[in-house]
Amino acid sequence: MNLNIPDTRQQVLALRLDQGSQLIAQELALEFDVSLDTIRRDILALEAEGKARRVRGGAVPIAKPVSPMLERLSSGHGVNQAIIDATIAHVSDVPTLLVDGGTTTLAIISQLPKLDQRLVITPSPWIAIAAQERGSDVHLLGGNLSTSGGITTGNTTLSSINDIAVDVALLGVCGLDPEFGLSADDHAEMHMKQAMHRAANSTIIATEQSKLGTKARHRTLPVDEIDLIITDANPDMIKPFEQSLVKIELV
Amino acid sequence: MNLNIPDTRQQVLALRLDQGSQLIAQELALEFDVSLDTIRRDILALEAEGKARRVRGGAVPIAKPVSPMLERLSSGHGVNQAIIDATIAHVSDVPTLLVDGGTTTLAIISQLPKLDQRLVITPSPWIAIAAQERGSDVHLLGGNLSTSGGITTGNTTLSSINDIAVDVALLGVCGLDPEFGLSADDHAEMHMKQAMHRAANSTIIATEQSKLGTKARHRTLPVDEIDLIITDANPDMIKPFEQSLVKIELV
DNA sequence: CAAGTTTTTGCAATATTTTGCAGGATTATG
DNA sequence: CATAATCCTGCAAAATATTGCAAAAACTTG
16 A cells, blocks of 8 residues: 555656656546545645646646756666666676666666676766766776767777776667677767677677667677677567577566 | 564664655554554654655655756756856867866856867766767766766876867866865866866866865865966955966956 | 663644535636 | 636645653663
8 A cells, every 4th residue: 555645646746747748637636546636736736846837637747948968867768667677687796897878778777776896887978977876886988979879989999998808798779680680870889889799708788679670870790799688579579580599588 | 573662663664665665654553563653753763863754644765865966967057157158258169178077067068059160078977968969079088987076087087188288178176275276175086187287278267156265185286377267256255366377257 | 679760652632734525716618 | 608627715524743741661770
């Protein structure tokens, strides 16, 4: 049983507003099993705190000029939670992680359990910030920040990666095709992903089903080189991958 | 059966809160076979220790504090707009900027006018993200991310700075005293600021009046080395600086 | 062990908060 | 304009909090 009190309800409502959903008083009254007036008063309170804009029938999120950076930083918006959980199960004990940029990896890292003495190495400033927030030591790979993928690239970055040896590399995905392998949108990023793969004992990829079977511009790694793919695809979609050696975990 | 004393009960309750569950006074009274008042007092004690947030009907876990940096990221919240404007007037045309971390510099960079072909070099992932959003090219200096100030530090970072020559360095401030000069909280950050100063033709500092006259732990630069200080202090407060050569702009 | 002290507990009287409801006012819509 | 939905206001009932107090339990000390 849950506490059904103004405080708790308002917290839930505020969360939903943050996620961009609108509140419909009628529905909420049913859901929380209280009268319309109670929901109305909750919304009134949220409005007083500046967390909601009241409209007829409910409330809508405050129109906030969110910069895309903050948007992406707000942990794992739209990333399948099952993928996040499964990946964390694989990497939470790893003392040294090499992490690529991307929304999926960002969502994973920002939910990483706190662990003393973990080191996260990354070319992505977003990942660096998220990892630091989770209490990890962070080594940021310097270089020119690529506009497309948001990771640093360039010769200096590549040469610093070549001096590194880590347990696990967690790579992001632009495209993943059974024949074409892992692919990247950008030439410089392709080189980075390849270098990260070389630097690690094992390479893990977490990706949503929408990326499966697609090809991005630059071929990066053959499927056989990948150690583990974690995805929410349905079993049919991974059939083409089964003839390769890669291990696939469905969630 | 366990000892049913305040200490034991409170330990159990604290554990449950840590696991994220809510405490419902009614249920607990039944479970521990004590009166509601006793449970209430337990919760009162937990609240005093900062382990619970009391609500009507029981208690809920302490709302985990939003990471301070992320909070402050919300563009320039709390930074004097006049300082931002004045600093932008000085740096908006500069083709190559070396930018230190910190809330003030972050607020400045995130309001920088869009300009083709500007390059921002920075050891701060926050600055890097903000600068990229403003359309600048970004070079991120790699290194270990310092927990205190949020900039990369270490030998690799220092040596990459030494290979750089830029027009303007925009430094953050921990303390600024007429005698002691510019100071930093952290030893590694001190080295970084010094290196950034050396790499630049001119060094600009933007700071709020609260930092004036204060000393942080590590002396970093004498006041005379600074080219320009932009601040919202009142004229009295900058009197002690007038005997040095530094130019001060009041806003 | 016994007397004194402190802690813990339950209870009762009194606030305070929360809730649902009834009525009249306001707004959207055809 | 008519109708229906929603909103606002005041109010009373229910649930929960707070306070003060006294009995019981546990601890301390000689």
